[in-house]
Amino acid sequence: MSVIEIEMGPARESHECDCCGTVIESTHGYIYRDNDAYAVYEASWCEGHAEAQVNARIEIGGDWGDETSRPNHAFFGVLIFRTSTHNGFSMLEPEESQWISPDSEKDFLTREAALAHPLKSEIFHIAEHVAKEEGRIKAFLDAHPIAS
Template sequence: MLRIEFEEPTESVCNCCQNAIVRLTRFVYKDDDAFAVYYAQYTHGHSEKRLIGIISLGEWGSDEVGAEARLAFPFQIWMNGDNFQVGLVDARDSPWSHVTFLGRILDRTEALAHEWINDVFHITDHMVEDDKEIVEYFS
């Protein structure tokens, strides 16, 4: 069973439209063990509602474990009618491409073939159902 720990959102101003960019940091636990971290961001007022995110999976919860024990999966979420769509993106297209503690950031093709891809989609399912900030954004 997954449980998400929600940090307070932070905001900044979008350079293109001066609207609020909302950034989220979330910690995911599986059976009460540290399982993943995700970052997500979206901008209010853009013509297309699109969330950009990254999920880092692997070993968390211990100072002895380094980034080499984790992999990161960059993605986007948007609506198609009443359905959520999740698309993986290449590392260079992620706003977190410079963040090293998340682990090696996979490109789309490698991420889709990775054995952890089902965990990524499981977490994105919870994001659009359980993360009230994300639910409100897409409402």
């Protein structure tokens, strides 16, 4: 079994949520598999929302050497949440992701394509590491479990 490691990036500047006026926090980081660059993640959450969830994007692909390798990458929208007993994950449609951009839109998988993708289990495995090891995300999820 390969070893997955997370390198947390610096927190991003927070901003005000358009729908509730409270603060949206966001962060990003890098995923390594067996000490090689493997994926990146971006994630955000809002304390003011009734649904305590983290909206994340996981980008996974082949070579990470330069921008020319980006066409080989796939973008997955993942919803991360915590129940009273475990972390939960769900694939998102591109339009549900807070991380879609004109640069990533063509590579962002639909929910149906993500669920059929051969790396689906790996994406959920990475999301579990993010939920458990990304300190700010873990603190948010632990403080806001959803009743199961």
